[in-house]
Structure formats: C-alpha cells, structure tokens
Amino acid sequence: MELPVVAGVDGSEGSLRALDWAVPEAARRGLPLRIVHASVWEHYEGVRSGLPADRPSEQVYAESLVAMSQERARSLSPEVKVTTDIRPEEPVTALLSEAEDAALLVLGSRGRGPVAGMLLGSVSLSVAARARCPVVVVRGRGPDTQQPPRPGHGRVVLGVGDNAASGAAARFAFREARSRGCALVAVRAWHGPHHLVVPHSPSGDEQLTICQRQADEYMDNALSTVGEDLTKVTVRRKAVRGTAHQTLLETADPADLLVVGARRRHGAFGLQLGGVNHAMLHYAPCPVAIVPERE
Template identity: 45%
Template sequence: MEHPVVVGVDGSDGSLVALDWAAEEATRFGLPLRVVYASLWERYEGGVPSATGERPEEEVAAQHIVTSAGQRARQLAPGLEVNAVTVPDDAADALVKESDSADVVVTGCSGRGAVRELLLGSVTLAVAGRARCPVVVVRGEERNVKGHSRRVVVGVGEGEEATGAVRFAFREAAARGCELQVVRAWRDSRRPTDPLSVLDSAARAYAEEAAAALDEVLEEALTAHPGVAITRTVVEGSARRALLGPAADADLLVLGATRRREGFGLHLGRVSHTALHRAGCPVAVVPHR
C-alpha cells in the first residue's frame, strides 16, 4: 500500500501554496495526494438537519474548499491520484492522525511579507511537533517554493534524529536532481565565537570531531544515493545561524525533529522552532521512526 502525501487546506492563500507544493511532491515520487479539510462543525453539527431545509453555510463552505482544492491539484498535475476529504476533527489533531499512514504531511505558513518571520499558525506548530512522519511547512519566496535554487540543505545534529533527516534530504535531492548541502555546527564552550580567531589545538579537535561525526552519518545515505552531489559545511557557532544563511538560497531545509516534553505536550527544539519561523525556504521536520 502506497502512503500518500497529505496536505491540509483551509481555503487560505497559504494553504493553496502548500497544496501546489504537495501536488508536485506527490508527482515527483509517484504517490497519491490526500487533501484534508478539518472541521469541528462536521463533528457537532454535521448530522443535525437544517430547520429551513437549506444547506448550512458551514457545509457549503467546506464542500467548496474541498472540491476546489481537488480540482486545482488535478489541473496542476494531470493523472495524479487525488482524494479530497472533509474530516470531523480539529485541524491539528486531524493531520497528526493522518501522519500515521502518510509519507509526508504538508502545511502552509501564516503571514505575508515581513510578518512571515513572526507569524506561524498554532496548527502548523502542533503538527510539526507531534506528527509521526516528516512534516513540510511551505514558506519562503516564490523562487524557493518553486525549486529554482536547485539545492537542498540538511542540518545534522545529534542522535538518531540526524539519520532520519539525512535520509529524507538525500531522497529529496536525488528525486530533484539537485545539490545537497550538509551542515554541521560545532562550538567550543570555553570561549565566545570569534570568526577571526585562529583555531588552537583544542578547538581544532572540536572541528575534527564534528567532521568525523558528519562523515559517519552520511556513509549509509551516500551508498544508497551515490549520484547525489554533496557539499559538506562544518562551521563553528550556532546551528540556527549556520542553517538560516544557506536556507535563503535553497529549495528545502531538512531538520531532524528534536522534541522535548514541556507543559501539556511535545514541543520542538530551538533550531526547528527558529527555522519554522524564519527560514527563507520550505522546512521539513523529520522525526526518528
């Protein structure tokens, strides 16, 4: 059974951009596309007949969103298998449930222009923080969203999440036929970062250790995708800064899902959280499975 590319829609401009991206992704990998519109009205009011006999406005709006989204996807990618549905659930909960059987879940990003750095929908954050498959948040300028940069960037962190992110990034770069930039940041905790300082022996050891860890993580993926051209970047400093620069000229930034339990649920780590708010291109958050 093929796992579909799932995209959440709500009729907004951002969700239409996500829909287009998801349709291209499904076509790229030969997968079906599942378009999901979630509505709590369907749960609480959907089975109650209207007193006037007319269709409620909520039902009409939901049907319009789902139908038009399905038509848009089919027009963009003729021959693509598209299943557009309305589900009676909260949007975040619905997409997290969809992640159980999805290849990837795609969502849009809130805000326009400069405010995109400040606004990110609660649904998007919740899905990225809880989904059990990769989640792609479609953001950035048109050239980044449309794949004109011909480059995928992946941040390699610590632990098992790094392996999943690297696998996903290689898969994307291979399917797109583009370059993959692999970024690993390191820090010498003894001193503040100074790009003009000369590396002493201890700092050089940090850098060499980071490079060795990078090679170890890449070994399996390089064997699976020998045709992918890669660029290794090992840099001292904050991982967030090291990734946001390359992301501005990329088609996709891939990160492992570093999650921490806080308050009432799971929350993303600082690097993922920053990237989802500020990256100049679509961001994929990949959990370890």
Template identity: 50%
Template sequence: MNAEVGRGDGEYLVVGVDGSEPSLRAADWAADEAVLRGVPLRVVYAHLWDRYEGSALARDVERPAGPPSPRDIADAGARRALARHPGLRVTVEVVPEEPEYALVREGRHAAALVVGTRGRSGVAEMLLGSVSLAVAAHADCPVIVLRGSHDHQATPPVHGRVVVGVGEDVKDPAAVRFAVAEARRRGVALEAVRAWRCPARESIDHPLVTGEPARLHEERAAEELETALRDVPDDLRVYRRTVEGYARRVLLDASHRADLLVVGARRREGHVGLQFGRVAHGLLHHSACPVVVVPHREGDA
C-alpha cells in the first residue's frame, strides 16, 4: 500500500474494518467520502476484535491458509476502497488493541471516522454493534455510522438531502456546520429540523386562550432554528422545519428522506459511559440512513 499518511487535523479520513461484509461496505462508503473531501483514506483494523467464522467473514477477505491474518483483513478493506476509486491514496494500519480504544485514538486528528453496523445475536445490521456505539460516544471527531439502506455509497446522492437535527444548544451548532459542509460537497439541499413539545399541563388552559402555549413553544423553536442557521451560506438551499413531537421520532421520520442525518453530542470532561443523549442513541440504532454524531466539548468556542 501507499506511504503513511501525515498527521494533522482533518488531513485524512479513517474507516474501521473487522472482516465482516458490513465493515467492507463501510470502506466503500468511506472511499466516496474521502474523494468528496479530497483527503487520503486510512483503513484501520484492531486485531483483538472477535474472529469470525463462516458467512460472517466477507468473501473479499483472502484466506491463503487457515484463518485470515489481521493484515489480510485490513488489506481487504483497502482493496475495496481502491477498486471503487483507483486514484485514492489509501493506507493500512493494524493495531493490536481493543477496537473501541484504537479507533477513538485514530480519530483524534481525522476529518471523520466511518464505521459500519454489525449487531449480535442474529440481528446483524438491525441494531448497532457495541464497538460502533462506543466509538460514536467517545471519539473527538465526527463519527459516521452506516445505518439503513445507504446503497454502499456516499455519492451520487439518492435522496438529494442532508438532514440536521437542531437541539437546544444553538449557540455552538457544530452539527449544523458539519451538515452545511456535507450538503455543499454533495450539491444537495440541507434540511434543518427543530422538534418541540408543548408540556401536557399547558394543553388544558382556559378555552379562550387554547392554543396559545403551543404557539409560543413553536415560535421559540423557530427562533432557535434561525439562530443555529445564522451563518449558513446564501448559496445553499435550506429547508427549515419545526415539528411538534419527540425529537427522536421526528428525526427518525426525517431519516427516510435523507442521504445523511447529522446530530450533535456534548462531551463532558471526566465523564464515563456513553456521551450522548437518548435521541442520538435511538437514531444510531434505528435510523433509515447513515448517521453522523458530531462532538462538542463543553467550554469549546
């Protein structure tokens, strides 16, 4: 393979592979994304992952004699990427470490990190695997999790739309900035969604003012949406949607018409466990399209 990629923020894209077909499809998708960004692709295999047998191991993994070596698995991911884009610069890294730790470290200076979906206990690709979930919860860079029917491709667009969920923290819309950049790279529209709810206790007000509390909540949601979109370039087509309902359900519905669904995740120093809320957790398990988790650390500008 080619020479080592230079380090530095945003200089390359990382994809994690494990020898399964979903992970090699992630290499396909990551190759498209790397070409869109004009950066090299780094294929990483952490060889303490489970060894797979039978149909769980992708046919593209070469097995010259007995079980494949860690290098065989990593090279299979690189071959898939190069078959898709022969001119792409691809490097391979084999790491003797647990995958969640290795990939989080690899993502520290990456533009983004791509992982596939591989569930356990007979529900492969229905629920998110533990490694992908852990990486999305702890990485310092945006993590792209390939859920849904992405057709193994980042381009050309299928639906012609990137959707971003706008949360309450609109003063630092890192997720919006990422979504804007992705929409512009793809030449598609951006759909910004702000879900809102009217507390149940406010729905039984005096008949003469029925609907007033709901109107105020909707207006506040629209204002928050505009604040989050204040720096969006004028040349990007943007659809603004405020929708009454739980954010998880609203965004899951939106995922059916999106090529990419982008959400934010706040990182807290010293916090252990999954560092995103219930909305992102639900989307990672059930979205109909790839999901991007964009981290923001408290105190960052």
C-alpha cells in the first residue's frame, strides 16, 4: 500500500500554497495525494438530513472547499491520483491521525482563524511538533496563488544537528534533492567553546581548527546514513562559525526546501523541536521540513 502525501486545507491562502506545493511533490514521488479538511460542524450544529439548504453552513463550506481543492490539484498535475476527506474533528487531532499513515504531511504556515496574522499558526506548530511522519510547513515569499509556480532555486538545505537527530533528515533531504535534480547543501554552524577536553591546552587557533573539524565530522556522519550513492546528487558541505539559526536562515535564502531533524522525547508523544527548529518554522524564507528520527 502506497502511503499518500497529505495536504491539510482550510481555505486560507497559506493552505492553498501548501496544496500547490504538495501536488508536484506527490507527482515527483509517484504517490497519491490526499486532501483533508478538518471540520467541527457536527459538534456544534449536528447532522441534519433534508434539502441542501438545510445543511449546516460549515458542512456546505467544507464540501465546497475540498471540491475546489481537488479540482485545483487535478489542474496542476492531472496524473496524480487525488482523494479528499472531511473529518469532523479539531484540526490538530485530525491531522495527527492522518500523519499515522502518510508519507508526508504538508501544511500552510498560517490558517484562517483569529490568529491568522501570526508568523506561524498554532495548528501547524502543534502538528509539526507531534506528527509521526515528516511535516512540511510551506513558508517563504511564494508567488500569488493564482499564478503558476516559479522555477526552483536549485538547492535543498539540510541543517545538521547532533548525530541522534540528523540521520532521517539527511536521508529525506537527499531524496528531495535527487527527485528535484538539484544540489544538497549540508550546513553545520559552530562556535569556539570556552574550553575543550583534550590532552593539552590548545591555542586559540588550534581550538578553532578542532571546532571546524568537529563540524565537518558531524556533516560526514549525517551524510553517511543516506545509504545511497552520494554522487547521484551534487553535495556541498558548509561549516560556518556562528549561530545555528542565523546560519540556516541565511543559507536557506534562497532554497527550495530547508530540512531539519528532530528527536522524540523519551516517554512522551512529541518531538524535541528545540529553539533552532522553532526559529526555522517561524522565520525561514522557504518551506521547512521537520523530519522525526525513528524510535
């Protein structure tokens, strides 16, 4: 059974941009696309039978939205098999359930609710922090939703964290770069520590050399988990002295996708997103993929 690419829609401009991103992604992967709208109309207005005019307004809206979204997806890529579903649940609950059987979950960065003006909607943040499959939050200065997509920037950026959270992210980023025919840029930021545990006390220059070498080792270790021929993709390594969030933001502008990994919390349902991943979800100039490391 092929797991689908799932796109969550709520009618906002952000969710339409997410849908437009999800359609070619499904086409590149050769996977079906599942469009999901989470509606709570049953809980508030009940299910009533009869003529269409008797139906709750939220039900009418939901049906119109998924029909329009399905038509939009088919017009973008007729070869992709598209299905839709309206789930009478809260959005976070519905989308987390969808993530259990999805290859990828794609969301907009902001919804149509009262907090739509926030940098990142609460639904997108909650789902990205708890989903069991990779989640892409479509951010950045995208084109108008009525215009055809712009050409890609030609690179996927991988943020290399510690070894425990970088393996799955590296594999995901490599496959994305290969399917797009673009370069993969692996990035690791570093800064000189106050002290290093070494047999002798190194000089300042030696400290910087050691930190640089450690950053290179982190990138090598992450890329070694890909398990495929790295020569199939142009891979560039970028070890930069500085803060992780600033380095990633600068490298991802411009990029087609920024990929970061996240570890699962011990004994809890959720991911350790950390400050860097939170910053990427709120401020990145391009779509961001949060890739959970498998237990």
